[in-house]
Amino acid sequence: METISRSSRLDFKDIVVSTGSKVLLKNVSGSASSGDLLAIMGPTGAGKTTLLSVLAGRISYDSGTINLNGSPLDKAQRRRLGYVLQDDIFLSNLTLWETLYFTAMTRIPDKVPKQEKIEKIHRIVDSLGLKKCLHTAIGDIFNRGLSGGEKKRANIGCELLADPDILLIDEPTSGLDSNTAHSLMIQLKNYATEYNKTIVATIHQPSSQIFHMFSTLLLLVDGEMAYFGRASMVIDHFARLGIVCSQHYNPADFLLEVLKTDAPSNQTDGDPRKIQSLQEKCMPNDQMNAFTISESKREGQTETGDVELVLVRPLHDHSLKDWSCTFEGETNRRWPTSFWTQFKMLNWRSYKQSKGRIFHKFDLIQSACIASFASVLYFQIDNSVKTVRDRMGLVSMSLIYWSFQICITTILGFTGERAVVSKDRAAGAYRLSAYYFAKITSEMPLLLSIPFLFNSAVYWLAGLGGVGGYFAYLGIGTLNCLLIQSLAHILGVLIRDVKLSMMTGNVIILGGLMLGGFLNINPPKWLQWAKYFVLIHYPYSATMTCILKDAADVWCNQTSVDVFSQCGMNTSAILTSRDILLGIGVELPIYCYIMTIVFLLLIFYVLGYYSLKLKRA
Numbered sequence: 298m299e300t301i302s303r304s305s306r307l308d309f310k311d312i313v314v315s316t317g318s319k320v321l322l323k324n325v326s327g328s329a330s331s332g333d334l335l336a337i338m339g340p341t342g343a344g345k346t347t348l349l350s351v352l353a354g355r356i357s358y359d360s361g362t363i364n365l366n367g368s369p370l371d372k373a374q375r376r377r378l379g380y381v382l383q384d385d386i387f388l389s390n391l392t393l394w395e396t397l398y399f400t401a402m403t404r405i406p407d408k409v410p411k412q413e414k415i416e417k418i419h420r421i422v423d424s425l426g427l428k429k430c431l432h433t434a435i436g437d438i439f440n441r442g443l444s445g446g447e448k449k450r451a452n453i454g455c456e457l458l459a460d461p462d463i464l465l466i467d468e469p470t471s472g473l474d475s476n477t478a479h480s481l482m483i484q485l486k487n488y489a490t491e492y493n494k495t496i497v498a499t500i501h502q503p504s505s506q507i508f509h510m511f512s513t514l515l516l517l518v519d520g521e522m523a524y525f526g527r528a529s530m531v532i533d534h535f536a537r538l539g540i541v542c543s544q545h546y547n548p549a550d551f552l553l554e555v556l557k558t559d560a561p562s563n564q565t566d567g568d569p570r571k572i573q574s575l576q577e578k579c580m581p582n583d584q585m586n587a588f589t590i591s592e593s594k595r596e597g598q599t600e601t602g603d604v605e606l607v608l609v610r611p612l613h614d615h616s617l618k619d620w621s622c623t624f625e626g627e628t629n630r631r632w633p634t635s636f637w638t639q640f641k642m643l644n645w646r647s648y649k650q651s652k653g654r655i656f657h658k659f660d661l662i663q664s665a666c667i668a669s670f671a672s673v674l675y676f677q678i679d680n681s682v683k684t685v686r687d688r689m690g691l692v693s694m695s696l697i698y699w700s701f702q703i704c705i706t707t708i709l710g711f712t713g714e715r716a717v718v719s720k721d722r723a724a725g726a727y728r729l730s731a732y733y734f735a736k737i738t739s740e741m742p743l744l745l746s747i748p749f750l751f752n753s754a755v756y757w758l759a760g761l762g763g764v765g766g767y768f769a770y771l772g773i774g775t776l777n778c779l780l781i782q783s784l785a786h787i788l789g790v791l792i793r794d795v796k797l798s799m800m801t802g803n804v805i806i807l808g809g810l811m812l813g814g815f816l817n818i819n820p821p822k823w824l825q826w827a828k829y830f831v832l833i834h835y836p837y838s839a840t841m842t843c844i845l846k847d848a849a850d851v852w853c854n855q856t857s858v859d860v861f862s863q864c865g866m867n868t869s870a871i872l873t874s875r876d877i878l879l880g881i882g883v884e885l886p887i888y889c890y891i892m893t894i895v896f897l898l899l900i901f902y903v904l905g906y907y908s909l910k911l912k913r914a
């Protein structure tokens with residue numbers, strides 16, 4: 298089901314990348330055409346990953362041009378590129394099958410039948426030798442799962458599923474044994490030639506068999522180009538410079554040793570200065586225009602005339618005009634799948650990933666313990682004015698407990714998948730809105746089910762009211778959880794440092810506990826307005842209203858609490874339920890509190906979405 302791509306050509310010219318005072322890439326140029334396997338080699342830290350990231354549009358560059366078939370590579374065209382990162386970025390709780398299934402369903406167009414997508418997964422799994430670990434969880438540092446090599450191949454498998462025209466792969470063979478590395482490279486080479494794809498791969502120390510599969514080679518040293526041209530000509534090229542590779546020596550090893558300018562090898566007559574000059578000489582000359590390089594060998598004469606530049610690119614027989622028309626037509630379809638497909642699949646994935654985290658047995662045990670303590674302490678509490686403060690304590694404890702729980706769980710959840718979402722989004726896999734809606738809805742049943750059980754147990758064991766009050770109690774508890782979830786999303790997105798975002802959440806909740814009048818009944822007069830800025834004030838006031846609204850009238854001399862200022866010295870005065878609520882700071886009708894919570898919730902959801910957009914998650 299892989300599509301045979303129209304011929305395409307990726308050219309990059311004079312790419313310069315720097316961070317602060319450090320220059321990571323200096324005037325790097327090259328190109329790759331359909332059917333080619335362009336290998337980027339160089340010692341560690343040479344700038345290979347940086348170059349690949351620039352080509353994939355993941356990092357910006359200071360100057361230079363990147364063209365696809367003669368026109369600048371824009372965001373829409375980048376969707377035709379697949380990028381396999383050096384590090385594996387996956388959701389750890391999903392199995393390999395689930396990961397591939399998600400990728401197939403979101404990145405292969407909707408018009409392709411599901412069965413075909415599944416067959417494609419199986420074909421890729423077979424060809425990458427991943428069958429035996431298909432149902433193994435990906436895993437992370439805490440829970441073991443796929444091995445490093447399996448993850449690497451899984452990463453490649455995901456990109457192959459999306460069937461890009463140009464595949465950029467960072468170190469496909471690292472961490473693989475020589476056999477697996479060899480067969481993987483054969484698969485990639487076949488993929489390039491059979492389906493007319495372009496593959497650009499950075500490779501560390503390939504075996505000589507792998508080396509001979511490369512069509513073209515770009516050598517980098519310290520961010521500078523040392524060679525770009527046909528891989529088969531590189532040894533001759535260095536021989537002409539007087540750096541000879543002995544027979545039977547792996548050309549890749551030879552090249553890496555040559556490029557280690559600070560540690561010349563015995564295999565070369567390597568003088569560091571000579572190699573430095575070699576790098577200079579191998580830079581494309583001024584006439585070297587990456588878009589006009591012909592089939593013929595280009596010879597760049599140096600000042601001394603003793604070095605031959607080997608900058609050769611075969612230009613495939615395609616018409617640029619012809620290609621760009623097709624491309625334009627195809628890129629008009631911005632997303633491979635509809636909003637609904639993406640939403641459905643993201644929901645499915647998020648549920649799979651989150652359920653282990655939210656339904657963790659320790660969280661269940663913790664909630665059961667706290668519910669038990671609360672039930673013992675407040676068991677069938679007397680429904681009289683004397684117990685108003687006890688019930689205030691129970692309600693505020695429940696709300697605060699769930700605020701902390703949900704805040705931490707949501708922040709941790711987002712932090713854990715931030716990198717995956719960034720990777721997916723950079724690959725244009727789905728809409729941000731689909732992700733955001735799915736994130737909220739998929740976690741909702743999980744986040745709300747334990748509070749639901751907790752609140753139910755506490756309500757009936759403490760005897761807080763009747764059936765009507767029970768549903769109101771649950772509803773308000775649920776709104777509180779959603780409010781905190783929406784706030785925590787914003788914190789998790791805006792504050793990258795997980796510790797700092799949790800700390801901010803704690804300050805908001807604990808600050809609210811103090812300013813909301815839960816811990817003191819005589820706050821400073823000038824600070825009494827502050828409770829309206831406390832999130833928990835609204836669910837708390839609504840819950841207290843629903844618990845106390847039917848309280849019977851009571852004589853002031855029957856109250857043991859000193860909070861009812863209405864009584865003053867008049868012990869024969871009567872307190873109504875309204876007076877009792879006023880006495881504990883609940884001044885507005887219940888619908889005002891509920892409407893405020895819903896309003897804040899909507900605002901937070903909108904802010905959450907724009908925070909994601911702002912942070913380009």
Ligand SMILES: Nc1ncnc2c1ncn2[C@@H]1O[C@H](COP(=O)(O)OP(=O)(O)OP(=O)(O)O)[C@@H](O)[C@H]1O
Binds near residue numbers: 316342346501
């Ligand atoms: N953000 C950054 N700030 C400063 N230096 C950076 C930054 N990113 C990368 N570098 C440096 O740029 C150089 C090239 O990094 P890059 O990851 O491209 O190397 P590489 O050739 O892929 O190495 P390896 O083979 O080890 O993966 C390294 O010296 C690295 O330390």
Ligand SMILES: [Mg+2]
Binds near residue numbers: 345346347383467
């Ligand atoms: Mg790298």
